[in-house]
Amino acid sequence: MVQGDDLARIIAGCKGGDAQCFSRVVDMYSSRCYGYFYRSTGSKDISDELLSELFVKLVEKIGSYKGGSFESWLFRIASNIFHDHLRSKQRRKKLLESRQGQAELEITEPRQSDGELVDRLQSQLVRLDKETRELIMLRYYSQLSFKEIAQMRSEPIGTTLAKMHRGLKKLRLLMEG
């Protein structure tokens, strides 16, 4: 795990346009960011796309990173990308509904026909509402504090805690059931 000064050096290298430093950042964060996308979307293909988009955004936006928690900054971008994806899916879904007069499948419903092995956790996660699911995944994969997550979501920390607790409790019941 890269810490403090090393991370600062790597980020400084990224700001200077050093490909090796970007490569290090990809190695350090791709697993967690991919987990966050996969658990939030339930699709490997979409997670692949979103992860690529995240690191492209990182390259474009690294100049605007002004210090503070890098993970918080990175996962804020990841969360924005995920929400953009949801919005675009919703738009496409509405368009399809209006054209074909039929509803598409739930966007996050895991589909065995895709040839993906859906694990038990993923099949229960889709029973949570999107917001709660994303909140749980953001907390778990970003490892951010509740204070940081509350700031990111622009809501009181008590609200974040309560939503998280309700979501985790429901997930636990679903997994035990």
Next chain:
Amino acid sequence: MDGHEPENLRELLGRFFDAGQVEGRLADFQEAERLLREHPAPEPDEMLIANIKAEIAMRLPAVRVETFRRRLWEMAGIAAAIAVLTLVGVRLFHSPARQTGYYASLIPTAIWESTNIAADDADLVLFTTEIEQIKDEMLGLESGLGTGDADSSVAELEMELIQISSDFWKG
């Protein structure tokens, strides 16, 4: 993958829940996180990671150019601001003496051309005295020593000048 500090979470929960509820909620959090740990998400494919790195390497030159261009614009902006400030400073501190008014002869040419010297002399004395008085008042106003309302004083002076001028022409 854990990294959370239960002590901090306990403290945080303590701010929102009764002491009796804190332990139960903390256990809920820990149990759910155990579930998540036991069901890890798949890892991204190596090919995907390689593609991402290649994509980054491909985009970097463009990003470098953009960064350089942005810095150049920023520097140009700063240079322009400095130039404007310098110009304003130079104009402020090295400007030539301002012309605050103009002078014109108030004595009509008719006086100079008249042959009635006695009548003209009397008018001229009166006229000159009045002009001198107005001049003193104007100087006082210009130097800022006047005590009254500057606008109304100037208006009064103008009225006086007009009156003198018309009186003179009336004879």
